[in-house]
Amino acid sequence: MNATVRKEVLSCVRRVVLKLGSSVVTSKKGLDRGIIQSIVDDICEFKAQGKEFIVVSSGAVAAGVKRLGLKGGARTIPQKQAAASVGQSRLMAAYEEAFDRHGVKVGQMLLTKDDLTHRRRYLNARNTLTTLLSLGVVPIVNENDTVVVDEIKFGDNDNLSALVATLADTNLLLTLTDIEGFMDCDPRTNPEACLISLVEDLTPEIKNLAGDTSSGVGRGGMASKMEAAAKVRLSGIPMIIACGKIPHIVKKAMEADLCGTLIMPAKETISARKHWIRYNLEPEGELIVDQGAAAAITRAGKSLLPIGVIEVRGEFEHGASVHVVDTIGQKLAVGLVNYSSDEMHKILGRQTAEIDWILGYRRNDEAIHADNLVVLNQSEAISGKPFLSKKIPNG
Ligand SMILES: Nc1ncnc2c1ncn2[C@@H]1O[C@H](COP(=O)(O)OP(=O)(O)O)[C@@H](O)[C@H]1O
Numbered sequence: 001m002n003a004t005v006r007k008e009v010l011s012c013v014r015r016v017v018l019k020l021g022s023s024v025v026t027s028k029k030g031l032d033r034g035i036i037q038s039i040v041d042d043i044c045e046f047k048a049q050g051k052e053f054i055v056v057s058s059g060a061v062a063a064g065v066k067r068l069g070l071k072g073g074a075r076t077i078p079q080k081q082a083a084a085s086v087g088q089s090r091l092m093a094a095y096e097e098a099f100d101r102h103g104v105k106v107g108q109m110l111l112t113k114d115d116l117t118h119r120r121r122y123l124n125a126r127n128t129l130t131t132l133l134s135l136g137v138v139p140i141v142n143e144n145d146t147v148v149v150d151e152i153k154f155g156d157n158d159n160l161s162a163l164v165a166t167l168a169d170t171n172l173l174l175t176l177t178d179i180e181g182f183m184d185c186d187p188r189t190n191p192e193a194c195l196i197s198l199v200e201d202l203t204p205e206i207k208n209l210a211g212d213t214s215s216g217v218g219r220g221g222m223a224s225k226m227e228a229a230a231k232v233r234l235s236g237i238p239m240i241i242a243c244g245k246i247p248h249i250v251k252k253a254m255e256a257d258l259c260g261t262l263i264m265p266a267k268e269t270i271s272a273r274k275h276w277i278r279y280n281l282e283p284e285g286e287l288i289v290d291q292g293a294a295a296a297i298t299r300a301g302k303s304l305l306p307i308g309v310i311e312v313r314g315e316f317e318h319g320a321s322v323h324v325v326d327t328i329g330q331k332l333a334v335g336l337v338n339y340s341s342d343e344m345h346k347i348l349g350r351q352t353a354e355i356d357w358i359l360g361y362r363r364n365d366e367a368i369h370a371d372n373l374v375v376l377n378q379s380e381a382i383s384g385k386p387f388l389s390k391k392i393p394n395g
């Protein structure tokens with residue numbers, strides 16, 4: 001069953017985001033050029049067959065720390081940024097050299113969270129990525145650590161790779177780390193840990209099995225890989241988490257070998273635009289809605305009308321992202337609101353036909369149009385099934 005599912009999922013893969021963790025591309029001595037070369041060799045084999053790859057590579061900070069000889073690592077934010085600056089150019093040089101052996105060109109793309117929040121910049125990033133791919137170039141992506149501080153970071157490259165996978169319309173997110181795959185507990189603290197080789201439905205129970213990092217160089221651990229999985233599966237993209245230290249792991253994973261963990265796409269997916277609304281924007285306020293409106297948007301897929309809104313929280317402009325919340329405080333949806341918070345205060349609870357004479361104009365009939373509204377936990381709510389995972393001890 002597991003083998004059949006893998007073959008089926010991988011048979012239609014054309015474009016891949018390959019995420020390489022710091023623990024894969026670096027060792028205690030700094031950048032691990034041997035590993036990088038062998039992964040690049042595998043990529044080029046598939047590239048020659050017409051498959052496209054985008055590499056999201058961590059390792060700049062870890063490589064920079066070594067290069068700068070910072071004993072005890074980069075402690076402060078400026079130190080991390082300095083290390084990233086030094087390490088990033090070394091990282092790129094290693095990829096240049098490795099791909100050059102195959103006559104393949106690479107292009108660097110350093111992104112910040114802001115780049116993927118603003119719609120125009122998001123679309124620009126998409127154009128650049130697809131143009132690079134059409135020119136046969138392998139884009140090497142990383143977060144632009146030198147200009148961002150913790151509050152405005154993606155935080156980790158797992159989440160960044162998931163956003164890139166959706167942005168670039170890929171068919172697989174292949175994440176290589178320092179561990180066999182996703183296990184039922186952290187193998188570093190529990191030697192009894194078993195590999196979960198197939199995850200069909202990413203329920204909260206499954207996600208809770210993932211812990212933080214203990215590698216010393218990684219960020220986010222398995223928990224951020226599960227966040228990434230939740231993001232890509234909602235775009236219909238499967239994810240494989242496997243160990244980057246295993247020889248020819250890219251080849252094995254792409255050829256449906258039973259390595260690592262395969263996380264299946266959700267049965268109900270959302271469009272790339274709705275995905276952007278849900279995962280790339282930071283909600284700036286809340287609209288509290290009555291029971292009727294809650295049912296209309298969550299069960300019937302309707303727009304949110306001003307009449308169903310009973311309270312407005314926060315200050316926002318029209319076009320901002322806001323949460324839609326029910327009367328017991330549950331976040332039901334997120335969407336782009338057609339009126340500012342000041343306007344919403346005036347029109348809440350009122351009929352659409354009244355908007356004109358209350359405001360003197362009517363921008364839209366809806367507070368949030370259904371096209372700009374994303375119901376949260378959609379896949380779980382719709383499938384309503386208990387989770388099912390297949391466990392194969394150590395393989
Ligand atoms: N349930 C789990 N299964 C596997 N690994 C886990 C789990 N929970 C926590 N981890 C930790 O996650 C680490 C991998 O994440 P991380 O160190 O961030 O790697 P990377 O640098 O590749 O992103 C593993 O080394 C392991 O210690």
Ligand SMILES: N[C@@H](CCC(=O)OP(=O)(O)O)C(=O)O
Pocket residue numbers: 020021022023057058059060061062084142143145155156157158217218219220221
């Ligand atoms: N942008 C950072 C990587 C941050 C990160 O997420 O690291 P990892 O958990 O190893 O993927 C760097 O290049 O060092």
